Amino acid sequence: MSRILIIDDEQALVQLLSEELTANGHEVLAAYDGNEGVLLAAAEPELVILDIMMPGLNGFEVCRTIRDWVSCPIIFLSARQSEADKIRGLTLGGDDYVLKPFGLRELMARIEANLRREARTRQASREGNSSKLHYGRLSLSLQERLVRINGEPLALTRREYDIVELLALHGGQVFSREHMYEKIWGYDAEGDASTVVEHIKKIRAKLAAADPAGEYISTVWGIGYKWTEQ
Structure with missing residues (x-):
C-alpha cells in the first residue's frame, strides 16, 4: 500500500x-x-x-x-x-x-x-552500496561504481558513471541539462550544461558498442534526458 x-x-x-x-x-x-x-x-x-x-x-x-x-x-x-x-x-x-x-x-x-x-530506488537506498540494479542486459553495481553489459565491465569515466547512476536510480524522471550539471559537477563548478551533452554522447557511444539493441538514455526534446526502462 x-x-x-x-x-x-x-x-x-x-x-x-x-x-x-x-x-x-x-x-x-x-x-x-x-x-x-x-x-x-x-x-x-x-x-x-x-x-x-x-x-x-x-x-x-x-x-x-x-x-x-x-x-x-x-x-x-x-x-x-x-x-x-x-x-x-x-x-x-x-x-x-x-x-x-x-x-x-x-x-x-x-x-x-x-x-x-x-x-526500486528506495530499495537500492536501503541496501546501500552493496546494491546491484539490473536493466535488461545492463547491470549497475553501486558498491563497485561499475556498469556491466552482459556481465562485461563498461569503461566509463567517473563523470560518465555519475551520470548513468543518477539517471538509472530515477528511471523515467526527466532531468534538464542544467539540473544534471548542478547535481554532478556542483553549483560552483566552472563550465556549463553543454558539458552534459558531450558526456551523454560518449556514454551512448559506449553503450551502443556494447549493446547495439539497447536504448538506455532517451532524449526528451527541449528538456533533457531520462533513463529508459528495459
Missing part, C-alpha cells in the same frame, strides 16, 4: 480518483487548493497527483515549494496542453504530465509505473 496525495480543486475528480486508488489498496490524502496541498505534503506521500490551475498556489508553485523535501514522484494533471507548460512542469521536478481529460486506466497505469520506479 502506498500513500498518495491528490491536490486538485475539482472535487468530483478527486472523489473518483480516491475511490479508484483506495480500491487498489492505496491510502489517499486529498487537498483542494495549493496551500492545503503544501501542508499535506509533510505527511510524506509516496506519490503526488498535482493539478496546475488551482486557488491559492498553483501547481507549478506547489511543485517548486515541496520539491526541496518531497522526493517522491509528482504527476501533473492539467488541461493546459502547450509544450511550454509541459516543459515547465517537468523541469520544476515533475515526473509525468497527464492531459485532462484522460483515460482512468491509463492514469492508473502511470501511477503504478511511477510507484514501481520509486520502490
